[in-house]
Amino acid sequence: MTPTGRKILILSAGMGAGHDGVAAELARRLAAGGVEAEVVDVLRLLPMGLGTGLRRGYGAMIGSAPWLYAAVYKVFFVSGRAPSTSPLTVLAAGRLGELVRDRRPEAVVSTFHLAAQIAGHLRERDRLPVPSVVLVTDFAAHRLWLHPGTDRYLCGDPASARAVAAATGRPADLHAPLVRPxxxxxxxxxxxxxxxxxxxxxxxxxxxxxxxxxxxxxxxxxxxxxxxxxxxxxxxxxxxxxxxxxxxxxxxxxxxxxxxxxxxxxxxxxxxxxxxxxxxxxxxxxxxxxxxxxxxxxxxxxxxxxxxxxxxxxxxxxxxxxxxxxxxxxxxxxxxxxxxxxxxxxxxxxxxxxxxxx
Incomplete structure (x- = not known):
């Protein structure tokens, strides 16, 4: 396919294979249509090796201490009393801003909830000059998928699309699941x-x-x-x-x-x-x-x-x-x-x- 000059920046995370698999398939399809698509692991935007620590910590919790992950999920992912902005979001926001200025994409697409928070944080403060699109990879979208700075959501099943639209008041479009052909x-x-x-x-x-x-x-x-x-x-x-x-x-x-x-x-x-x-x-x-x-x-x-x-x-x-x-x-x-x-x-x-x- 002849390049169109269009660019999309896709933010994923190496937290299991699902987020990366969706990001890779989206990038493949965009490239087949002549759109330049770059996939970036958002954990690499965190300084001081925090991304590696986050990945290892998550793996240890779900593998050996699932009760601890359940507690973390309850407090930070679904509770309405959790902080609206996490320190991780702030730490990575500057580096994402630099990346966008360098790459000049027409949109940023997030396939991981931390990425959605970072892009939304920048967008809400007028520091992201392009739309923030969140591609929800979960069947149940917890609150970290949702950010007031997000322009648009894409959901892989009707129930998720309805729930996200009702919770945010933003467009939540239904898309066919991103699996390899x-x-x-x-x-x-x-x-x-x-x-x-x-x-x-x-x-x-x-x-x-x-x-x-x-x-x-x-x-x-x-x-x-x-x-x-x-x-x-x-x-x-x-x-x-x-x-x-x-x-x-x-x-x-x-x-x-x-x-x-x-x-x-x-x-x-x-x-x-x-x-x-x-x-x-x-x-x-x-x-x-x-x-x-x-x-x-x-x-x-x-x-x-x-x-x-x-x-x-x-x-x-x-x-x-x-x-x-x-x-x-x-x-x-x-x-x-x-x-x-x-x-x-x-x-x-x-x-x-x-x-x-x-």
């Missing part, structure tokens, strides 16, 4: 690397890129039925992978770039984070059941998906098995798959980024 191209099960399941239905157990949550307990529940073979997606957690391969039930997979092939043979997916993997499952036509979600945004996102009719929320092991049993060629399965597929009929995010508010 191969997820929408259904593949034959024979291409799947899972291997023979000896009559058991393969059920993916997603632990996100961090490989966290109580996925081992979930795998044991599935294996005990004799009807479902757990296929645990361990992300980049090598310790979890080794532990499951040594003594865990079912199959344990490391981080893979061929998830479209894995989805091709999956009966369903049990998820605990309500992130990008769920939207990839929707694209691939794989129904999602939420079980033992990680605290904070994981639990809120799982509840939001279930309320929207996009997934099933199982609160116990018995409910998990019952939910999976109900998906065996039933109208409930067809409805879940249809509602997930319908999300992709919305306008493309790259078109909305480059156009006026709807």
């Amino acid at each position: 191969e997820f929408l191209a259904r593949r034959p099960p024979a291409a799947c690397p899972i291997g023979p399941c000896d009559g058991e239905r393969p059920v993916l157990v997603s632990a996100g890129s961090w490989g966290v949550g109580r996925v081992e307990a979930t795998a044991r529940v599935l294996a005990a039925t004799g009807r479902y073979r757990p296929v645990v997606l361990c992300g980049r957690n090598g310790r979890l992978l080794r532990r499951l391969r040594s003594a865990g039930p079912g199959l344990a997979l490391a981080w893979r770039d061929d998830m479209t092939d894995v989805f091709a043979a999956a009966y369903a997916m049990v998820d605990n984070a309500a992130g990008l993997t769920c939207r990839e499952a929707f694209a691939a036509g794989v129904p999602v059941v939420s079980y033992k979600p990680i605290p904070g945004h994981g639990r809120d996102g799982a509840l939001a998906m279930a309320r929207a009719g996009l997934s099933v929320y199982a609160r116990s092991a018995a409910e998990l098995v019952e939910a999976l049993d109900r998906l065996d060629g039933t109208p409930e399965r067809a409805a879940l798959v249809a509602r997930g597929a319908a999300l992709f009929s919305a306008a493309s995010a790259e078109t909305l980024v480059c156009g006026p508010p709807g």
Whole structure:
């Protein structure tokens, strides 16, 4: 595609793979349309290695002290009594301002809530000369996604778009989820690397890129039925992978770039984070059941998906098995798959980024 001279600056964060995955796909699509798109990790805008510390701290909390992350989330992410501007926002704002002056983009698009706060902070004070667009990657948009300096929001499902518009009074446009195009191209099960399941239905157990949550307990529940073979997606957690391969039930997979092939043979997916993997499952036509979600945004996102009719929320092991049993060629399965597929009929995010508010 011939370059158009247009530039978009995309702010992401290396806090798991979801934010970066959305940012990378948006950049790829913009570039295919001749728009120069640069992705910047907003954590690198923080001085004195604070970004690295923030990433490591978050990983430690969700991996080893989820109760602590739940407390942090409650106080800072959803409480109305939290400070309106965090010190992290102020520390990074100056460097973002310098970056915008140097790159001269026509808009700044944030795919992470801290980025949304930083861009909104500058915009509200007339220090950001271009629109601040926030692409909400969560199914439940907590207050840190929302800033009065934001010009426009893009949301990947109707319920989120309605909630954000009601909370902010700003345009909140619905866009088709940003997944790689191969997820929408259904593949034959024979291409799947899972291997023979000896009559058991393969059920993916997603632990996100961090490989966290109580996925081992979930795998044991599935294996005990004799009807479902757990296929645990361990992300980049090598310790979890080794532990499951040594003594865990079912199959344990490391981080893979061929998830479209894995989805091709999956009966369903049990998820605990309500992130990008769920939207990839929707694209691939794989129904999602939420079980033992990680605290904070994981639990809120799982509840939001279930309320929207996009997934099933199982609160116990018995409910998990019952939910999976109900998906065996039933109208409930067809409805879940249809509602997930319908999300992709919305306008493309790259078109909305480059156009006026709807």
